[in-house]
Amino acid sequence: MPSFGARLAAEFAASRHLCAGIDPHAPLLAEWGLDDSAAGAERMGRDVVAAAAGVAACVKPQISFYERFGSAGFAALERVFADARDAGLLIVADVKRGDIGSTFAAYAEAWLAPGSPLEADAMTVAPYMGFETLSGAFPYVRSHGKGLFVLAATSNPEARDVQTAVRGDGRTLAASMVASANAFNAAESSAAGDTGADSVGSVGVVLGATLKLADFGIDTAERVSPALPVLAPGFGHQGARIEDAAEIFGGIGHAVLANESRSILSGGGEGLAARVRDRAERITEALYGRS
């Protein structure tokens, strides 16, 4: 299995940078004429997968909306994942897990181990118990083509106080997560002898598109090798404009996955495919000046 970074690099080479969010909020299910149930959430998820196939780089199911329904929700999610795998879409499980190392390792097993019922390609992780607590996921990253997206500078306004806090070494908490992800990727690529100019790391960060990243101590002009994958939520409903992606992310924009969830899902199931295609074209145009 190629590394997650290599699989992302293939998506970027095909100019695919959209991450289609699967967030079955109750009001959206109602708008789609679906029940607020595991079956409704499954239908919406599978429809997003069908619309995103060949158009988006990945789908990002937000697990909370499935967890609401207990075991039925997880069974529904397994079928959404199966469709995504069949469609060749990368699956980013938005689980935002974080814990002491030994427990985190079990979360990593649940979401990243080959053959696990909920096997995804990458998961979102909360590093606020220490970046090193994430190490239980590293064997899946190293040997099974899996990836992580580490929360660094999140799109929500409440995050600012915590994530701009300055550590003893002078770095903001957000910038230290970026540095840790870059250091992991650099060490892995040199161990693997994969230092090509187009190489992409397997451990990325979450940077909200709603933010002025400089305020978080993040230097977007700094191009690193391997490239740092950036999962960028905040477009659409939270106010950031996909047209501004190049301006927001600067030199690190070429490895951005632009996520939109509610703005793609709202308006009912009918126009879904057109909305997904529209966002995919717009992000390509924003990053490359063409669609």
Ligand SMILES: O=C(O)c1cc(=O)[nH]c(=O)n1[C@@H]1O[C@H](COP(=O)(O)O)[C@@H](O)[C@H]1O
């Ligand atoms: O990790 C995430 O995906 C995430 C991080 C962040 O900083 N902000 C953020 O909104 N998200 C997720 O991205 C999605 C955004 O949804 P919309 O605002 O509807 O596009 C939700 O699933 C959030 O949980």
